[in-house]
Amino acid sequence: MLKRRIPSSRVARAGQRGIVLIVALVVLVALTIAGIAMIRSVDTATLVAGNLAFQQSATHASDKGVEQALAMLRQKAIDGTLDSSDPSNGYFATLENSKPTGTQSWQDFWQTSLGPASFDAGEDQFKNHIYYVVHRQCAFAQPPGSGGECISSPAILSESTGGSHGLGGIALKAATAVYYRITVRVSGPRRTESYVQSYVAM
Numbered sequence: 001m002l003k004r005r006i007p008s009s010r011v012a013r014a015g016q017r018g019i020v021l022i023v024a025l026v027v028l029v030a031l032t033i034a035g036i037a038m039i040r041s042v043d044t045a046t047l048v049a050g051n052l053a054f055q056q057s058a059t060h061a062s063d064k065g066v067e068q069a070l071a072m073l074r075q076k077a078i079d080g081t082l083d084s085s086d087p088s089n090g091y092f093a094t095l096e097n098s099k100p101t102g103t104q105s106w107q108d109f110w111q112t113s114l115g116p117a118s119f120d121a122g123e124d125q126f127k128n129h130i131y132y133v134v135h136r137q138c139a140f141a142q143p144p145g146s147g148g149e150c151i152s153s154p155a156i157l158s159e160s161t162g163g164s165h166g167l168g169g170i171a172l173k174a175a176t177a178v179y180y181r182i183t184v185r186v187s188g189p190r191r192t193e194s195y196v197q198s199y200v201a202m
Contacts, residue, residue, distance in 0.1 A: 090119025
């Protein structure tokens, strides 16, 4: 009986073919994992960029709230009603707490202190909802100068006729301006929230 002998080189090549298959599978798995990681990284970067854009949009929308509050203050100055509170328009003639205390967040502070008294100023074209509250910086709801104890700018009463300042004989007479704090909350898409405070003198 004759036995056929297989050359050792053919046996070695058959073994190598099996190793190539294993190496190819390992490389394929590594490429798949790398691709998934890259896709997730791109998705995360896009999500972060989108959230930043929403946050900036909400912060810019607060300017509209400040402008609306200023328009309301100007109208009250014309009507002569700055000395009395008007909760229906989000206006209060007395000084209140201006910011969260301790570990309280701005969201909690708004919900407990300012939110119930805020004025709903509507929504802009980017679906940002705007609210504002205005507090006159006075201890009491009285006219300034009559015991209202208001935080105000110093009065300019100079009757100087020039001198080293070069006023040229111009008399400066400016009334004391009372400060008002405008707090604006903007609630936007994706649960975006922005809080802005501005101080104006009138």
